Amino acid sequence: MIEVETLRKEYDGLVAVDDVSFVARPGGIFGLLGPNGAGKSTTIGCISGLLSPTGGRVRVQGHDVAREPRAAKARMGVVPQEVALYEDLAAEENLRFWGEAYGLRSGRLAERVRTVLETVGLLDRAEDRVETFSGGMKRRLNFGCGIVHEPEVLLLDEPTVGVDPQSRVRLLDLVREQAAAGVCVLYTTHYMEEAEALCDRLAILDHGRIIASGTLEELRGSMGERDLVRLAGTLDPAAVREAVRSLAGVEVVAVGEDQVALAVPEASRRLPEILNTVAGTGAAVRETTVTRPSLESLFIRLTGKELRE
Amino acid sequence: MRFLLSAARKDLLRIKNDWPALLLWIGIPLMVGGLIVLVFGGDAAPQAKLLVADNDGTLIGRLLTGGFQQGPLADLVVVEPVEPAEGRRRMEDGDASGLLIIPEGFGGAVLDGEPAALELVTNPSQTVLPEILEETLDIELEAAEVIRRIFDDPIDRIASGVVGDGLPADTAVSTIATAFNRSGEQASPWLLPPAIELETVAGEGEEFDFGRAFFPGMLILAILFMASGLSIDVWSERRQGTLERALVAPRSPGLWLAGKWLAGSAALAAVSAIGLAAGRWLFGIQAENMPLAFLWLALVGLALLALFTVVQVLARSERAANVMVNAMTLPLAMLGGSFFPFEAMPEWMASLGRLTPNGWALLRLRAVMDGAPEPGILAVSFATAAGLALAIGWLVSRRLRAWAA
Numbered sequence: 001m002i003e004v005e006t007l008r009k010e011y012d013g014l015v016a017v018d019d020v021s022f023v024a025r026p027g028g029i030f031g032l033l034g035p036n037g038a039g040k041s042t043t044i045g046c047i048s049g050l051l052s053p054t055g056g057r058v059r060v061q062g063h064d065v066a067r068e069p070r071a072a073k074a075r076m077g078v079v080p081q082e083v084a085l086y087e088d089l090a091a092e093e094n095l096r097f098w099g100e101a102y103g104l105r106s107g108r109l110a111e112r113v114r115t116v117l118e119t120v121g122l123l124d125r126a127e128d129r130v131e132t133f134s135g136g137m138k139r140r141l142n143f144g145c146g147i148v149h150e151p152e153v154l155l156l157d158e159p160t161v162g163v164d165p166q167s168r169v170r171l172l173d174l175v176r177e178q179a180a181a182g183v184c185v186l187y188t189t190h191y192m193e194e195a196e197a198l199c200d201r202l203a204i205l206d207h208g209r210i211i212a213s214g215t216l217e218e219l220r221g222s223m224g225e226r227d228l229v230r231l232a233g234t235l236d237p238a239a240v241r242e243a244v245r246s247l248a249g250v251e252v253v254a255v256g257e258d259q260v261a262l263a264v265p266e267a268s269r270r271l272p273e274i275l276n277t278v279a280g281t282g283a284a285v286r287e288t289t290v291t292r293p294s295l296e297s298l299f300i301r302l303t304g305k306e307l308r309e
Numbered sequence: 310m311r312f313l314l315s316a317a318r319k320d321l322l323r324i325k326n327d328w329p330a331l332l333l334w335i336g337i338p339l340m341v342g343g344l345i346v347l348v349f350g351g352d353a354a355p356q357a358k359l360l361v362a363d364n365d366g367t368l369i370g371r372l373l374t375g376g377f378q379q380g381p382l383a384d385l386v387v388v389e390p391v392e393p394a395e396g397r398r399r400m401e402d403g404d405a406s407g408l409l410i411i412p413e414g415f416g417g418a419v420l421d422g423e424p425a426a427l428e429l430v431t432n433p434s435q436t437v438l439p440e441i442l443e444e445t446l447d448i449e450l451e452a453a454e455v456i457r458r459i460f461d462d463p464i465d466r467i468a469s470g471v472v473g474d475g476l477p478a479d480t481a482v483s484t485i486a487t488a489f490n491r492s493g494e495q496a497s498p499w500l501l502p503p504a505i506e507l508e509t510v511a512g513e514g515e516e517f518d519f520g521r522a523f524f525p526g527m528l529i530l531a532i533l534f535m536a537s538g539l540s541i542d543v544w545s546e547r548r549q550g551t552l553e554r555a556l557v558a559p560r561s562p563g564l565w566l567a568g569k570w571l572a573g574s575a576a577l578a579a580v581s582a583i584g585l586a587a588g589r590w591l592f593g594i595q596a597e598n599m600p601l602a603f604l605w606l607a608l609v610g611l612a613l614l615a616l617f618t619v620v621q622v623l624a625r626s627e628r629a630a631n632v633m634v635n636a637m638t639l640p641l642a643m644l645g646g647s648f649f650p651f652e653a654m655p656e657w658m659a660s661l662g663r664l665t666p667n668g669w670a671l672l673r674l675r676a677v678m679d680g681a682p683e684p685g686i687l688a689v690s691f692a693t694a695a696g697l698a699l700a701i702g703w704l705v706s707r708r709l710r711a712w713a714a
């Protein structure tokens with residue numbers, strides 16, 4: 001279990017993470033969702049013991065990371081955002097070294113190295129140097145190095161960035177297998193669809209603070225049953241905002257000179273009415289998008305911007 | 310302890326896999342050493358080429374240039390007759406060490422005891438060889454003047470005798486020979502034996518062996534280059550994320566660093582052992598001095614690796630680290646007695662060089678290899694090198710976490 005209480009981290013006076021609290025439980029996948037620079041990696045850094053928090057407390061399997069770092073770290077596996085492997089060593093030698101770093105020895109080590117190679121689909125490339133691997137293979141081995149010692153808690157920092165679709169599916173399956181085996185998984189990503197497909201609990205981070213958290217259903221529910229309608233073109237933001245007020249149940253989520261985002265109940269039925277109202281302000285609409293309630297629409301509603309911005 | 314060995318094993322594998330770099334670290338100093346030995350210590354002595362444009366064509370001019378081809382000078386100076394114009398052109402091309410122009414009437418002037426001038430054009434791009442030519446010519450001219458004064462009378466007779474077209478009469482030859490004999494007899498009390506006698510005393514012991522004198526410096530140079538190259542690995546580990554991964558493992562950063570240095574020391578020790586074995590084969594290093602020399606080299610390698618690692622972790626980027634380490638390595642190599650022996654440096658530079666870490670190490674290595682180390686000084690030296698490595702290791706391991714993050 002990971003318990004994070006009022007975590008705060010400052011760098012030279014700049015607050016990277018502020019008042020972050022959550023609990024991730026064994027057998028579950030807890031997602032930390034947010035755009036680049038939201039504070040996800042800093043949070044992972046504080047949990048893994050790489051960074052010293054400015055304030056707050058982190059416990060891993062009941063061990064305080066600041067006070068009992070060795071006990072806490074021994075129970076953790078970390079899969080960093082960037083591939084962290086010895087490119088000049090073979091896949092097997094990489095797994096062997098990281099297994100030894102977590103205290104595995106002789107027969108048990110050999111068994112785990114073989115099992116992990118099999119799990120990540122690299123058994124036939126065990127003796128090949130990592131520098132000869134494709135990006136997807138490196139990502140899988142990177143994951144393997146994080147689980148070789150059978151951690152109770154697994155921290156994954158955007159493990160699928162830059163991965164081809166096939167390897168991504170394989171990696172996500174591997175993460176699910178870990179959770180199914182009872183491991184407490186903390187997963188950071190800025191891919192909404194990935195978080196929706198993988199995580200049972202989520203916290204959305206923006207500017208270092210949690211702006212929403214809960215189960216997927218709870219977060220979707222907070223959007224209500226409203227769809228997200230985006231109209232792109234040339235707009236007068238003030239005129240559009242004023243005109244939309246006349247539409248019952250329609251809320252302006254964000255508006256700019258080239259786009260307006262609206263939360264609309266039963267959007268497909270009310271679309272003609274909305275388009276007429278917006279066009280009545282003199283706007284030239286070139287593109288219309290309707291999105292069902294999702295984390296993406298929730299994020300836009302909460303922050304007024306898209307997740308990937 | 311097990312993790313220390315795991316980390317060392319991992320880095321030894323990586324060093325082994327990167328064998329071209331290893332060869333380069335060993336090869337560069339050996340190549341430099343070989344070149345130095347070839348250039349300065351080989352059997353072939355440098356030769357000065359003297360171009361002679363003899364416009365006079367008399368016996369005096371030939372005696373003068375013949376002086377350059379007598380005794381040991383014959384090995385050092387090659388005399389080549391040329392026309393004046395060709396001589397000047399070749400000097401402009403830097404084709405010779407000097408051009409001697411003997412003007413017309415030079416021989417007559419010498420015989421008559423009148424003032425005479427020679428022109429010696431020297432090559433400004435050379436230093437030692439033209440100076441040898443100049444000094445030799447000065448000596449020859451002074452000798453000619455002395456002979457002129459001693460044998461003034463017979464020379465005057467020759468001068469008056471050769472003015473005519475025909476050969477001198479028998480009586481004139483006889484008179485000249487008698488005059489030479491008398492002048493010689495008069496001068497013999499202070500010419501034979503010479504008033505000043507030069508006694509050359511050769512030092513006892515083995516003949517100076519240039520390669521052997523340079524060999525300890527080459528070993529230290531190889532260790533210096535290798536330690537500098539190995540230290541860069543902390544940046545490689547940081548760049549590829551493995552340092553960060555190591556820091557989130559339940560192991561001390563100090564152990565990770567110690568493993569890295571242990572592997573580096575093992576590689577340095579292996580190179581030292583190969584170098585010493587080569588030294589024994591090529592230069593006859595005494596076998597009984599080799600174990601201590603090996604230990605000293607391995608420890609010095611570790612201390613240098615530690616020193617360069619500090620520079621690496623103080624730099625703000627990998628590029629800056631490389632520049633800083635290279636900027637340190639080359640002057641250290643130049644000053645530390647490996648490229649140029651301390652004995653050949655100006656005293657202020659030699660004093661500075663002896664204070665550099667590699668210069669300091671070289672002095673002790675020489676003492677060990679000569680079988681004449683002072684036990685007290687050696688013990689302090691071993692303790693200093695080990696203490697330096699330990700202190701730096703402690704400091705760097707404390708800084709690693711902040712540096713990696």
